[in-house]
Amino acid sequence: xxxxxxxxxxxxxxxxxGQQSQLQLAINTNTSKRQNLTIQQSRHERCLEISKSVGLxxxxxxxxxxxxxxxLAMQAVFDDPYEFVVHFQEKRxxxxxxxxxxxxxxxFPPRGSAGGGSIDIAAFxxxxxxxxxxxxxxxxxxxxxxxxxxxxxxxxxxxxxLAMVQELSKRLDLQIIMISDERIxxxxxxxxxxxxxxxxxxxxxxxxxxxxxxxxxxxxxxxx
Numbered sequence: 001x002x003x004x005x006x007x008x009x010x011x012x013x014x015x016x017x018g019q020q021s022q023l024q025l026a027i028n029t030n031t032s033k034r035q036n037l038t039i040q041q042s043r044h045e046r047c048l049e050i051s052k053s054v055g056l057x058x059x060x061x062x063x064x065x066x067x068x069x070x071x072l073a074m075q076a077v078f079d080d081p082y083e084f085v086v087h088f089q090e091k092r093x094x095x096x097x098x099x100x101x102x103x104x105x106x107x108f109p110p111r112g113s114a115g116g117g118s119i120d121i122a123a124f125x126x127x128x129x130x131x132x133x134x135x136x137x138x139x140x141x142x143x144x145x146x147x148x149x150x151x152x153x154x155x156x157x158x159x160x161x162l163a164m165v166q167e168l169s170k171r172l173d174l175q176i177i178m179i180s181d182e183r184i185x186x187x188x189x190x191x192x193x194x195x196x197x198x199x200x201x202x203x204x205x206x207x208x209x210x211x212x213x214x215x216x217x218x219x220x221x222x223x224x
Contacts, residue, residue, distance in 0.1 A: 059088045059095075066129050073125035074118065076164045077157050082110075082118055084125075116151025121161065124148050128168055145178045158183040162192045186212065 063086045074081035082101040089096055100107045101114050101122075110119050127143065149161050162184065169176045182189070190196050196212040 055095075062086070062133075063088065065133065066126065069129040069132075070122050070125040073121050073128075073164060077121050077152075077160045078118070082114060084122060115153070117149070117153055117157065120149045120151050124161075124165075128172070128174075131174065132172060140175075141173060142175045142177070145176065147179055147181065149180070149183075152183070155184050159188055159192075162189065166192045 066086050067084050070084035071081070074084065082103050085100045085102045085107055087098040087100065089098060099110070099122075101110050101118070102108075108114075110122065124145070127145075131141075131143065149158060152158055152161055165176055165178065168174065180189075186196075186198070190212055198210040198212050200208045200210070202208065
């Protein structure tokens with residue numbers, strides 16, 4: 001009787017030892033996993049900090065690039081230009097850019113507060129700034145614009161805008177094809193462009209295209 005109880009206790013003890021070993025192995029395994037997860041969490045937090053730091057630095061560079069490009073374009077066209085200001089904000093979990101005009105320490109949205117001509121110049125400068133940052137070699141350096149300065153008033157301002165377009169085209173090696181009405185004398189348009197085509201429409205609705213480039217005309221005359 002006593003011998004049977006001792007054998008039962010030995011079996012029970014061996015069983016409990018086996019369970020203890022399994023539990024200790026599970027504890028060791030989970031401890032190792034927890035340590036690895038803690039290391040991974042620390043690395044992820046560090047990567048997140050670096051990403052935020054790089055993102056903020058990129059935003060600052062983008063702010064400066066956009067503000068400088070648009071403000072310089074304004075200065076090239078207007079006697080009393082607006083300054084251009086960019087603010088990045090976190091909204092609904094996304095980063096959004098707020099584009100504002102500024103003058104005399106006051107910032108305000110362009111629409112409804114500034115003339116259409118200023119908005120036209122800012123929009124054109126933003127296109128140029130975007131293209132200069134993108135610099136995709138697989139894409140032909142070409143911009144096609146349909147009356148980009150349709151709201152710009154005044155002969156002097158339109159002449160300055162056209163001169164600015166020509167300067168940027170040459171400096172950036174960017175071909176710009178632009179449709180525009182005659183807000184300045186045709187002679188000034190020809191002087192500030194590489195080639196100018198004049199489009200007229202007949203009473204029957206047929207469009208006629210005339211090459212107004214004097215160099216091309218001279219070459220044609222010589223060939224004759």
